[in-house]
Amino acid sequence: MxxxxxxxxxxxxxxxxxxxxxxxxxxxxxxxxxxxxxxxxxxxxxxxxxxxxxxxxxxxRAPDFFIHAKRSGAPMMPKDIGVIISNTGLCSSDQVLDAGTGSGILAIYLGGIAKKVITYEVREEFVEIARNNIALTGLSNIECRHGDIVEEICKLDENEKFDVITLDTIAAARVIPYVPDVIYPGGFLVTYSPFFEQAKEIREAIGKTNYIDVTTIETLEREISFTDRGTRPATARVGHTGFITIARY
Ligand SMILES: C[S@@+](CC[C@H](N)C(=O)[O-])C[C@H]1O[C@@H](n2cnc3c(N)ncnc32)[C@H](O)[C@@H]1O
Known part of the structure; x- marks a missing residue:
């Protein structure tokens, strides 16, 4: 090999x-x-x-890249990525738009399932890291583009439409007004935000668009510890990561 x-x-x-x-x-x-x-x-x-x-x-496989890939922006955790995949029903015919790319971890998971993933990253040095990480996976259906998603979403070719749009960026609320123009009917928008304030801003932005339904959730993961003394949730655990908002159009 x-x-x-x-x-x-x-x-x-x-x-x-x-x-x-x-x-x-x-x-x-x-x-x-x-x-x-x-x-x-x-x-x-x-x-x-x-x-x-x-x-x-x-x-x-994708979890190995979460552990070993070179990091720039904080990668999304597998527990949160799982929730995105399950709630959107991501499948092999899907066209996906993702931003920001960061280390490219979410894009790598999505690329392992979807037909095509186009991912935007505003910082040039992060684009290079993400492209290298993506190249190591051998996946050829992930295209990492350099640019500010707030501007780039308006410049997309009119044939570029998406089944799933994932926004893991501080700019999410400013991107949302343009989502209805590029999402297929029945498609999903998913945003990821570390703070309540950002999640609220995102909900307000979605509220001004023609969405069908919307939910915001947080996922908690507890590892179970097995010792001679007994079995219980491990003392050390992942605390808060982010709030996931899922809207259908
Ligand atoms: C938390 S990281 C994303 C991590 C990524 N989802 C992963 O799993 O590796 C957020 C990224 O968004 C990028 N970003 C911030 N504003 C942006 C914008 N307007 N357009 C594109 N990318 C942006 C940042 O540079 C950063 O790399």
Whole structure:
């Protein structure tokens, strides 16, 4: 194989994983791995370090990019991405408009399901990071464009219409007035906002458009801890991330 892979090993009571390209060497506390050897291996095979420690080779999937991709804007968490996918019924015929791209994590998840994802990022240096992250996934249906979505949404070609529009940007409320012009009837707009104030601003902006229905939710995730003493929700947990507003047109 000549694409990036995940190397996994369970060591000292912990699962460790590494995101690597099949070139050069990697030095770990479990020994040196000759990554060139990956070129002759398949997913599911093992590769050994010079100390004889065996790492399993896996194909990277979207959650691996959430953990290992280079970060710029704070990536959306998988728990919130799941809610977007389930509430929009995202499917393989969907055209998606996304902004801001940030690290490209939401776009990568959406691109794994939808027909096409066009994602806009205003900061040029973030565009480059996102394009590199997207290239590593091997997905060819995600187009990362440089630009301010507030201006760019008005310049879209008249044939560019969308089934799902995702806005994870401070500019969301200023984009919403233009959404009805570019969304297919029955399509979904989803916004993500860390603060109540932004969620309220978004609801007010949606209220001025011809939407059919709208909901704002927050998702909470609790990991369950299993110890000899007992089983219960883990003490440490992800606190607040953001409010998700879902509107149908
Ligand atoms: C929280 S990050 C998005 C993270 C992304 N959803 C992910 O999962 O990786 C917000 C991004 O919006 C970008 N942004 C802010 N205003 C924008 C605008 N008007 N047009 C396009 N992008 C914008 C920021 O530069 C930032 O990268």
């Amino acid at each position: 000549d694409t990036p892979v995940i190397l996994k090993i369970f060591s000292k009571g912990k699962m460790k994983d590494y995101f690597v390209k099949p070139e050069g060497e990697m030095h770990t506390d479990l020994g040196i791995i000759k990554l060139d050897e990956l070129k002759t291996k398949n997913f599911g095979d093992k590769i050994s370090s010079h100390l004889g420690e065996e790492f399993i080779i896996q194909k990277p």
